[in-house]
Amino acid sequence: ELKVEQNPLFLSMQEGKNYTIYCNYSTTSDRLYWYRQDPGKSLESLFVLLSNGAVKQEGRLMASLDTKARLSTLHITAAVHDLSATYFCAVDIGTRDDKIIFGKGTRLHILP
Amino acid sequence: DAGITQSPRHKVTETGTPVTLRCHQTENHRYMYWYRQDPGHGLRLIHYSYGVKDTDKGEVSDGYSVSRSKTEDFLLTLESATSSQTSVYFCAITPTAQGLEQYFGPGTRLTVT
Numbered sequence: 001e002l003k004v005e006q007n008p009l010f011l012s013m014q015e016g017k018n019y020t021i022y023c024n025y026s027t028t029s030d031r032l033y034w035y036r037q038d039p040g041k042s043l044e045s046l047f048v049l050l051s052n053g054a055v056k057q058e059g060r061l062m063a064s065l066d067t068k069a070r071l072s073t074l075h076i077t078a079a080v081h082d083l084s085a086t087y088f089c090a091v092d093i094g095t096r097d098d099k100i101i102f103g104k105g106t107r108l109h110i111l112p
Numbered sequence: 113d114a115g116i117t118q119s120p121r122h123k124v125t126e127t128g129t130p131v132t133l134r135c136h137q138t139e140n141h142r143y144m145y146w147y148r149q150d151p152g153h154g155l156r157l158i159h160y161s162y163g164v165k166d167t168d169k170g171e172v173s174d175g176y177s178v179s180r181s182k183t184e185d186f187l188l189t190l191e192s193a194t195s196s197q198t199s200v201y202f203c204a205i206t207p208t209a210q211g212l213e214q215y216f217g218p219g220t221r222l223t224v225t
Contacts, residue, residue: 033213042202043155045213088154090214098143098206099170100214102154 023089031092135203
């Protein structure tokens with residue numbers, strides 16, 4: 001059974017600082033997704049990582065995938081208050097039905 | 113916006129009553145999913161569909177049933193609602209090509225009293 005673990009689950013940080021959210025998963029997969037969720041809202045797709053070594057960047061966020069280590073990271077550079085949200089990673093379990101398993105989410109609070 | 117709507121958006125119901133949630137998509141996607149979201153659990157898959165009348169169970173399917181008689185509609189039914197089914201329910205779709213992300217509907221907040 002595929003398990004997806006995110007850490008930390010909660011992060012409070014100052015504006016301007018850098019930080020990394022980690023997503024570990026327990027079985028082989030080469031497709032991983034990052035989503036953002038604002039309070040009371042739906043999930044918004046941030047990144048799709050489809051191969052070992054994949055790196056995607058959008059603004060102050062950068063995501064990477066190491067399939068050998070079964071690890072993805074979401075790096076935040078010079079955080080700003082607008083990035084406060086909950087971030088989820090999700091891993092494709094490799095079936096034809098495109099089922100994915102979500103981590104529990106990292107709630108990020110950026111202090112102005 | 114992937115053309116996904118959910119109805120109702122909010123519902124309060126009593127224990128033991130049947131409840132049906134609807135997910136509607138306008139872009140003819142083959143795969144549709146129902147998730148529930150609870151604090152501390154992330155999103156968990158309830159049921160999914162890979163075509164009309166083709167459905168299968170996810171990791172938390174007990175107490176739920178689904179139906180898909182048309183490509184555009186995927187219905188989730190709680191036959192006899194319980195307080196443990198109080199949650200936010202999200203529908204999602206994915207385009208037919210593998211490796212593309214799922215797109216989520218706006219969610220339905222269900223409270224069972």
